[in-house]
Amino acid sequence: MLEFNEDEWQISLPGNNQFQNYIIPTILLVAGIGAYSYTGFCSVFSDLYVVHILHSVPTKPLLTGFGAQSFSLLSYGSGALVLGGFLLFSALLDIGAGSIRFDKSNQQITLAFKGYPGKNERIFFSYSFKELQCIKIMYTESPVRRQGLFLVLEGNREIPIWSTQDPSKFILSESFITNLGLEMGFNTEIVDRTK
Template sequence: SNPLSLAFIPQGIALTFYGVAGTLLATYLWVAIVLDIGGGYNKFDREAGEITIFRHGFPGKNRRIELKSKLADAQAVRVDIKDGLSPRRTLYVRIKGRREIPLTRVGEPVSLTELETQGADLARFLGVPLEGL
């Protein structure tokens, strides 16, 4: 190929572009951390007979994500384990009329024994089968 036909982009412009892109990404991540997006709790109340799963979402009218169901509507607890380049270990609860709801935090490293113990304890508490092992 002919080197004279190559487009010349000054190094300063390229570095400015990457600097701005990195700053915007870092700002987005810090806002997500400060607002605790994805944070929340799982509450299984035997006295009230209710399952409550609460999460914080992005700012707006749907900031609070709260799913409530009866304990009797729980069908199963599932453990999802995927190893490899990007390993994933997640605990799900399946409720009638809804899709599977994840109970573990994203990116939270949970050991296999701890995940199995949590899944077995929750399945025993709810009186449903444990799947995926």
């Protein structure tokens, strides 16, 4: 859950471990195991009979013999299993969770995110207050109104922090960024590209 903490001037960002990120991997895994692989392997073992859940009468498989259709179904099933497994793995590890901290005493902005296991398991970025031109909140409409938060550094480099379509977060983020700008002496900018 996205949280704005004005006591420590920190933004806590959610990762992939959210309910909606489990729906697509589950569909892909079920489709890969159930539909594609089942039909593809049934054609390989065409002499075996398949018993349907709703019928107690054994029936012949839909495809007889291993051919181009069976190969393509096995390929689709394998692809669905690999992609579904990868997405499920990312959601379980909560990839992308992190925080953005504005430290007034050290004049530093620190971005820390959780990555994949290994040498890049924690990803850190640090920028000086002197490098920051402004903090920009941008609204776009495509087709739903969306709010994005960006750090604009020297040379007009924009670093996207997060974006949301939840209107309840719009006012919270604007209030936090405005107060942060007043406290730290940052320039803040609100751009509305929906008009």
